[in-house]
Amino acid sequence: MAILKDYEDIVGKKNLNQLKSLALLSKGKKVIMVNSTKDGGGVAEILHRLVPLLNELGINCQWKTIYGNNGFFNITKDIHNSLQGKKLDIKNELLEKYLKVNKEYAQNVNLDADIVIIHDPQPLPLIKYYPRNNTKWVWRCHIDISKPDLFLWKFLKKYVEMYDASIFSISKFAKSLPYPQYLIAPSIDPLSNKNRDLSKNEIENVLDTYRIKKDKPIILQVSRFDKFKDPLGVIKAYRLVKKEINCKLILAGGTASDDPEGEEIFKEVKNESKGDPDIHILFLKSKSDIVINALQRSADVIIQKSIKEGFGLVVTESMWKEKAVIGGEVGGITIQLYNHLNGFLVNSIEGAAFRVRYLLNRPDVSEDLGKQAKKFVTKNFLITRHLRDYLALFYILENPNKNIIYA
16 A cells, blocks of 8 residues: 555655645544445545555544444435435434434444544434544535435434534535534545556456457446446437447446445346447446456546536546546536536536547547546545645644644
8 A cells, every 4th residue: 555655756745745744733633534334435445545644644543434234224325315315205213223323333432532533424423422522523424415305404414513513525515504614525546556557468457357349439437336326327328329439338336335225226227238239237346446447547438427426536536547537517526527628517318428429539639638637636636635634624623713824
């Protein structure tokens, strides 16, 4: 795993020195991150890289996960979907089970720290059941809660309001809350297996393993098999493109351990793609980072046709690889892609197909957009920037009336 010095060639020595100076302000502080899974999904991916680097900078950072059975994660998946606007009738007895798991976990875990950061709704109510002491509690919401189901939000808001602060990815997600709210965008690690440079042989080995030939243009979407990622809409867009350009589609992804709907969505996608040899549906196991990296580097156009999206790290990954990306005009994708500058935003199946055709017919435009995309990610969405934001937050939480000036 990379250490801080390894990033010098990418972000420069000045940025690393700034991180070290900022870390001195909180050196020795104990920070605990809590989420719902160690495998699958962007949150776990970020924490796998962020936590070791924070420790290298002198922050005592630990990572814990709330335990739960399939029943618990079925409930929290419904909560997740409802927060993103899906109308669901979540029974009171299910919400009571959700609270019960959090209460039991709180009774069996040590969260004594200077700062506790709770990620997403699964462990949100922990704050009610754990002694507060002098700990600063922060709720880090990674999902799009701009238009939540109002009944569910009313239920959860009383727990959210117990916190000392909240973090959101974009301003559109922020809520009326009685404390400070902070904007911290997610990030990618450019040196991870998912994002590092690959040799030609590494890429070809992946394509050979999955029997994918580079004999025609490749459209790619990488994401969990989730309705909000709209894989069925991607297939429909591909079919519109196919009428004019002989191409192939790859839908690659897996599921997270806290997402019980994934396998059912995967079956729907497989069924929809039957009979077309140019559609490749790949169900990837966890730790398939090099496979994803190789697929992204092999694609001619990358699409992320989400209809709800907290941020969309797969967009960031693809931009880092200098690819032309087409994304749904939702959530965090809207602060990554800008039409005709570094990619395209779309709102429909027809719009997605139009932009795919546009890019496949203009490889020079795709190349230019890709170069601008990488510059944008380098400036805004690498893990070193993410570290800086967290270090600034730690200081602010302990010193609410002081300012930080970056030299």
